[in-house]
Amino acid sequence: MARISSAVKFSASDGLTPLERAAKNKMMLGLFIPLQQGAWTPSKASRGTDWSFEYNAECAVRADELGFDLVFGLAQWLGKGGLGGEIRFRENTQDPLLVTAGLAALTKNIMLISTVHVLYGWHPLLLAKYAATLDHMTEGRWGINMVTGIKKEDFAMFGLEHVEHDLRYEMADEFVDVMKMLWTTDENINFHGRFYDMEKGFVSPKPIHGRPIIVNATSSGAGQRFAEKHSDIMFITRPASKDVFAAIGERNELIKREARQAGREMKTIINPHVICADTEKEARVRRQHFIDTADEVALENFFKLITGGDTVSWKGAVKDDLAVGGNMQVVGTPEQVVEQFVKLSEAGCDGIQVNFFDYLPDLEYFGEKVLPLMKEAGLRN
Ligand SMILES: Cc1cc2nc3c(=O)[nH]c(=O)nc-3n(C[C@H](O)[C@H](O)[C@H](O)COP(=O)(O)O)c2cc1C
16 A cells, blocks of 8 residues: 555645646646547658557656646547548547546656546536546546537537537536536535436545646637636637737737636646757758658548637648647747747746657657756746
């Protein structure tokens, strides 16, 4: 027992919640783990990146050791062949909730954020119970990225009628309200809402800090209202604009102002794909290589998926950027990469969540060359 508890116990004892501790950094730092075959880059070029639990665990443990604040797993429902092409982009995918449960025992300080499509067959009681369990397994390090779905086919896969965009957020809102009741009420709960019913629902133990960390990724009005009410962290996507940093600044200002008006403080994070090398030329050549080696079929399907449907996020996506991956790209020497991180910070981003092409070596390089410069620039403690 002693051996187990020393492995999973927090190494910090400052009385802060994991999120409060992370937010002591001017720029929170997350890693988008590669749970999907091909991760973010629909390229045929070879790499070690792998969707297996073992590989993802290595990434998460190394990120934890390097002092990253969070790892994040996305969830996607695709049919045979995934997003297609000869690389069968994202055909194999691991469920992030189960993977984060596995990572709970392997990591110490890092927050573990799992995406859950709450409208695909979940009842709030079940997720509230799983979340409270994960919260205890991780001493408050687990969080949920609430997503409401991108494409119609997902609903059909689950045998459900498609739900219109804003109504999805109304359903998710009631879903979270019920979970919050379960996490904080010390009595059995009877609930009869517009979408969910529950007789004598009860969850114990309660989450350690009242509720797990709540995250969501949205650019729509309905999504933003949802995030203002419930979320601690909101992923923003790069607006379609020539002056990206100015546009991000405006977006952050609006989100935070409206959140404050709703009586909440909102942290925003953006998701850059980082390509960093000792020389700018090397980094640019590497980026171009991903574009030149793109699996055209997979890329086309990825582009259609991300820019299609009724979601507002990602509407500004550019094909060459999607061949590389991430919601924006940060390319250059370690100094140039950190300069761009500083600009994101100045534009009001409270954090970045990075993804890479060849995860383990790229993460190692980032830890060795970029992290020290982030500290020098005052972005990291
Ligand atoms: C960083 C990031 C992570 C995301 N992760 C997922 C995911 O795991 N699964 C998913 O279905 N959608 C994911 N999305 C897409 C959003 O959930 C999608 O944009 C959502 O439908 C919000 O739509 P809206 O902008 O219209 O509100 C992600 C978006 C971003 C920016």
